[in-house]
Amino acid sequence: MSKKPLILVTNDDGITAPGIRALIAIMTTIGDVVVVAPDSPQSAMGHAITINATLHIEKVIIDNGNQEEYSCSGTPADCVKIGVKQILNRPPDLCVSGINHGSNSSINVIYSGTMSAAIEAGIKGIPAIGFSLCDYNWNANFEHCKSYIKTITENVLKHGLTEGTVLNVNFPNLTKNNIKGIKICRQAQANWDEEFDKRQNPYGKDYYWLTGKFVNLDQHKEDTDEWALENGYVSVVPVQFDLTAHHSIQELNTWDFDKK
């Protein structure tokens, strides 16, 4: 039996995306790799799962690596569920998701299919990391991410992660020589100021495209992921999925709920 770690690889851009191909290539140097990834792009799917439709999986060969690969008709979270429970014979030692074509820093973690896959693995007690590059281009260059991904992954395999947490790793869009290193951060407080681009279809009916601009409410805060990325660092944010705002429980207990 192999002593190598078993690594489940997934993403949200789809199994043929250059980002996941780069991630697979790195992971095959570290462990035994099984890929279960969406058969089509699933960006901005958040933590959606498929409960009202059927799921299909297909064993596929996409490149010459020694990984085993399955494409799945579901969301990133579905891929992790079906990978762990249906495809793998034992729980993986690690789940990695990405490399996403585009940033998943700060509030974007909430909307991110890449991170939902990592969080799904975390819920199952599997150490997990989501990797994203701040470049939405399909032909983005992932070269400068490789040694960092390897270092971070090896650290996670060596140390494990605090129970109830996974890692959200984002790379600035820089060449390797311009990256200053890795920075452990908190998620910047930020939101999107949406604009809806209103148009009319050929039949006179209105429709909308969701657009908007990113608003960083934590400008110049050096402990945030946004600051790290703007200043040439790889950002690493520990992410939890206990969403309880423990600090506000005491306040809520002072409310008067008896006036019914």
Next chain:
Amino acid sequence: MSKKPLILVTNDDGITAPGIRALIAIMTTIGDVVVVAPDSPQSAMGHAITINATLHIEKVIIDNGNQEEYSCSGTPADCVKIGVKQILNRPPDLCVSGINHGSNSSINVIYSGTMSAAIEAGIKGIPAIGFSLCDYNWNANFEHCKSYIKTITENVLKHGLTEGTVLNVNFPNLTKNNIKGIKICRQAQANWDEEFDKRQNPYGKDYYWLTGKFVNLDQHKEDTDEWALENGYVSVVPVQFDLTAHHSIQELNTWDFDKK
């Protein structure tokens, strides 16, 4: 100008679901109500948003209340975005989502379209509450929820919510006389142990249905929402959307990232 609060109502079961009709009826006794809700069921959509397709909204009249209503082709999070930025003239004083047909307690908050709408409002700085009834039936009885929803809503309008938090409220499936009251809780640690029901389509191809059983890792813990619901209480969990696991930052800073 009206002194009544402006309340945005949405859900994930779709604009015609009995749960949202019950919620609208309560909210029209409290404020001016605008409904922006999905035109079809969106359960388990997590925090998905629509960025690769167009959105449609349609002004509709569904019952005789004095609310204004719009059905939207998008996800619950989309409904809040387009409601706030395109339909309403000013930010609402409150956003309520539900009443969901089915539980959104403990880890289900992650998969919940109902809660994603509340969280989206929270991200925009709008006080928000998601309401769910632990009964998946379309014909569920929401009567016993009404006075509690009114009390909780009035408290939120009076006190506001801690910045960065929204409320996740779940109702046990009991008659009013059997409910013991409201309990402020933390999210129970829990997960789903999935099973994939494998079938074959008429053309000989395998497909899967996602099923599974809920595993409560916090059995008998009286401070959790699962305990509250099992013991006849309405559970109220404050939920945050800063996912940073602040407690694990120090540990990560001891890792050796320099061996590249």
